[in-house]
Amino acid sequence: MLCGAKIWGAPHMWLVGAVARGSRTSSWRGQALLACIGVLALMLIASSWFARQAEAERIRAEASKDHAIAVLNTVQDIEIAALNALRGERGYLLTNDTSYLEPLNVDGQGGLALTRELTSLVKEDSRQLVVAHSVERDYRNMLTLLQSIVQAHKTGAKDEALTMVRTGEGRLALKKISAKLSQVAERETILLREQSALARDRAEASEAYQYVLSSAGLALMLLAGLAVGAVRRAVAAEARVRTELRRRAMTDELTGLANRREFMASLDRAVATAKRNGSPLA
Structure with missing residues (x-):
């Protein structure tokens, strides 16, 4: 009887071991399949995050471009207004024609309003804001100087007016304003270049990640397919072993x-x- 039990028991124990091994193999491959799906899901989430970051940088770059254009246009308009104001003052002094005072009065006051607009545009940048306040102050001082020269000429103090012109203070004030406006324009150009470069880098990184994601996704799909096939084969083999085990029982x-x-x-x-x-x- 003991011998018979040994003869009967050995194949059955082998079958039981085979079933157990098949179950463990099937479980491991199922877990591998779930892991592949999980990794792919994480990569898709990361891809979405990269895409959102790239889009956000693109939007910021567009906003920075629009802001830079507004600042540069304002800078140019201030320079033109200051130059027209100085030309109006000189034209009146040379010709006594009051029509030359129009550029001084109209463009001069318009330029002053533009300096306040420039201050508002660059208020988010402390460095730019300091320079913009300085431009506004210098522009106001230049207008005051030009108007005092014109007033002296009007009241008959032509020698005094001529002396004030010869000091070159008006032209020096214009140069000072132009130099500071150039600082504003240069800084704005640098900021725009940096923002554009950042947006370009983010876009390139997002594009590269999309290629990596596509390759990894394809590889994971292949692995998932292989895992599914392996699981199906393991399940079928387990079913055959269980059938054989029942038959032997x-x-x-x-x-x-x-x-x-x-x-x-x-x-x-x-x-x-x-x-x-x-x-x-x-």
């Missing part, structure tokens, strides 16, 4: 017949039925 290993215990139980039932019915055993 119902079969006598020595005779190849149905399990002897089941056979004896069936025989006892048949004998009892025959005795009860008084019929021969079939």
